[in-house]
Amino acid sequence: MQSLLLLLLEVHLAYAGTHTYQYFYTATSGLPNFPEFVAVGMVNGEQINYYDSSTMEALVKADWVKGIVDPTEWKNIWLGTQQWYKASVPILKNRFNQSDAGVHTVQNMYGCEWDDETGATNGFNQHGYDGEDFLNLDLKDLRWISPVQQGLITTQKWNNNKANLEGRKQYLNTVCIEWLKKYVQYGKSSLEKTVSPQVSLLQKDHSSSVTCHATGFYPSGVTITWMNNGQEHHEDVEVGELLPNEDGTFQKTSTLRVTPDEWKKNKFSCVVEHKGIIKEENEIRTNNGNSLPIGIIVGVVAAVVLLIVMAGIGYKIYQKKKGFKPVNGSDDGSNSSAHAEPHA
Incomplete structure (x- = not known):
């Protein structure tokens, strides 16, 4: 657990000149006292909002965010999003030939980064299942890839949805960056603070x-x-x-x-x-x-x-640094926009 937690925390570290805007979605089954769906947003490693399917309320978690976005906008998005992720859990259990017993998790981590010194930007979108890599969006080639055989059905289906792919590209390369810059500007005093240990x-x-x-x-x-x-x-x-x-x-x-x-x-x-x-x-x-x-x-x-909410992804955001190895398949092409279909 400690090594996985360390990986997850490394995901959020904000380095000099680099800013990050990320969302973590987690759908679970087999945890009776834990929400079936949780959404967490973070800017430069600081949590800005929270939503879960038990309360069905979007909460602002950083004071400087208040007034920038109406929490009901987040809520309206996540009310529909949670259904998509909850539907994915039984689909993937069947895909991996698993019984209903035990705890299972479906995760999605997506967002963008911006270097305010060089102007360089990057987007990322990755899915995990039960703590392992499942899907990764290759923005350069604009296609989904998977390191496991069970993910090929999804990649082939999603890569045929060109409109969805173009939409995701537009969001990660443009909309996400615009919001990141806006958040960095509004939260400057908080995000750039320094407190000694x-x-x-x-x-x-x-x-x-x-x-x-x-x-x-x-x-x-x-x-x-x-x-x-x-x-x-x-x-x-x-x-x-x-x-x-x-x-x-x-x-x-x-x-x-x-x-x-x-x-x-x-x-x-x-x-x-x-x-x-x-x-x-x-x-x-x-x-x-x-x-x-x-x-x-x-x-x-x-x-x-934090581990329960975001864990299970089990990988760092930047798989490109160590190489994300896809399973060979007949999937070529693209996919992605806001939300794709369940992993079917």
């Missing part, structure tokens, strides 16, 4: 590992390094995943396995670098009992919710 050394008891906890920082890029007598120390170090805090900031940990004798005889310290600011901590704050700091607990809970 708070750094603590934590230890359950004197024989436990020592954890360096950096929290409350924004944006998400941070480096945690252990030092031993003035030299970088990499042995017996486990770096934790990046976790979101409820207030939109982030937290991260790095744990050093060290004996009390080693700690006593050496000068260990944790160095955290964020946006050019370096903080160093060498004094342990021991926790009583086995409880974790409340900040870590809240971050883990938030991350698990």
